[in-house]
Each structure stands twice: as C-alpha cells, then as structure tokens.
Amino acid sequence: MLQLRQRIAMIHELVGHIENIKGYFLEDKRIINFVAYRPGNTDLEMIGEKVAFLSQNTQVKPESHDSICEAIMRLGIDQIISKGNPSLVTNIAKEISEKEQMTDFASKYCAAHWPYHYPLFNNHSVKVLGTICGTSHGLTDYETYCRQMHRLKSAYKMHALNFFEVSKLFWIYQHHLTDSLNLINDCYEQRDSNGPDDLHVSFKYSGIGSKII
Secondary structure: OHHHHHHHHHHHHHHHHHHHHHHHOHHHHHHHHHHHOOOOOOOHHHHHHHHHHHOOOOOOOHHHHHHHHHHHHHHOHHHOHHHOOOHHHHHHHHHHOOOOOOHHHHHHHHHHHOOOOOOOOOHHHHHHHHHHHOOOOOOOOHHHHHHHHHHHHHHOOOOOOOHHHHHHHHHHOHHHHHHHHHHHHHHHHHHHHHOOOOOOOOHHHHOOOHHHO
C-alpha cells in the first residue's frame, strides 16, 4: 500500500502548493472584489455590470447580456444566494435559457458572490470529480455535482481554498490528479476483495465513491 499512500500524500502536496500560490491568482481576486463592491441583485444596471465582467473570456455572447440580467432580476436571488443552495444555480441557468447550457456561467455568477459556497462548473472539474466517483454520469446535474465537490473538499482538507482556487487546482494538475485518483480507486476495489486494511483515508468509505452517491 506504500504506492497508494504516496499518491494520497502527493494530492495533499498539490493542495498545499495551491494554498501557497493562490495569492497569484489575480484574475480570480479581481472577480471576487468586483462583485463584493456590487453585492445586490435588484438593480438592473448593477447586474449588467457584473454579467459583462463575468462573461469575459467565456462563451456568453454580448447580445445575450440583457436577457441574462433580466432573468437574474426576475428570480430575486438576494435572499437566497447567501444560503449556498445549489438549486439556485440550476434555476438561474434554466431562467436564462431552456435550450442552451448555462450552468457554467450561473455557477460562476453565484461563486463570485459566495466563493466558498458554489463550486465552479466546468469540464476539467467534472473530469476530476468523475474520476473520483468512478463515473461522470449524474454530474451534469449541478446539485449532485455541488454535493460531491463539497465532500471532496472536506475529505482532502481544502478548507482554506475557495472554489475558484479549487477549480485552478483541478485545471493545473488535472492529469496528475486523474492518474492518482484512478490508482486509488483501483486499490480500493482490490481492498474490497482482500478485506480491509489500516488505511483510513478513503473515498468510498468517507462518502465520496460512486457506490454511495
């Protein structure tokens, strides 16, 4: 089990490295600070400023900004967003468009207001999380995705990281993480057939593995 322990230690080391360099993630800081000075979501002009800022370098087209702002305004999210309820992201995404996939932008909008509550929904995070769960099936549902991300964050003691920083961890080290997590999952499958050992750090038995979703 030495190799398995080394892989788990490596993941903890990567988390520690992100904690040490997170001060250099200036774009994420700019996003959080920008929204912190504009916390309300009852003024259409203020919502518009946030939508325009957050949609930079995304697939969101400028011509859709007005409809996005109106959708957020209609939902009246100020009393809900601080509670960290993942259904809010789903509702915003559906309110914006029933046809287009807007969960990524909706999660970013909510995370910009409460970065420790709402995991960013993106391809690389789904990939890493899917490796842990043994499948990406069901992770397109944001509420399932959010629940599993919080479990992962707790299991690997990422409490000091907000979800912008967790997303950076998954983006920078996605290949290291998926390789290591695949090995860990394989070892736990083997452990099931051989009987338990003394290893206390486990995805499956701490509530993250696919068999208990």
